[in-house]
Amino acid sequence: MKNEDFVILQLLEETPCLDRERTLVKGVPFHQSSESVLGQDEALPLVLRPPTGGFPPVFCVPELTSYCFTEEARRACEAAELKGLWWRPQR
Numbered sequence: 001m002k003n004e005d006f007v008i009l010q011l012l013e014e015t016p017c018l019d020r021e022r023t024l025v026k027g028v029p030f031h032q033s034s035e036s037v038l039g040q041d042e043a044l045p046l047v048l049r050p051p052t053g054g055f056p057p058v059f060c061v062p063e064l065t066s067y068c069f070t071e072e073a074r075r076a077c078e079a080a081e082l083k084g085l086w087w088r089p090q091r
Helices: 071-079
Strands: 058-060 067-069
Touching: 067 071
Parallel strands: none
Antiparallel strands: 058 067
């Protein structure tokens, strides 16, 4: 069976960029919280430190359950009319 309308993305490398001091979970710094992984809307604010050379277009942060996309990658996905993607702007 072949379905060209479906794409799966698997990243083999992680980008360890979560700021564990400034990312808050229920008002507590991530590193002091009991959480080890963060899902949607669990951190406020979610703070990422740009890696040397900047962020890749799509990247995986070990502590997050979702992939992260740069604005450029988001626009490319929208232009390609990819479905099933959820966007949460970085604050």
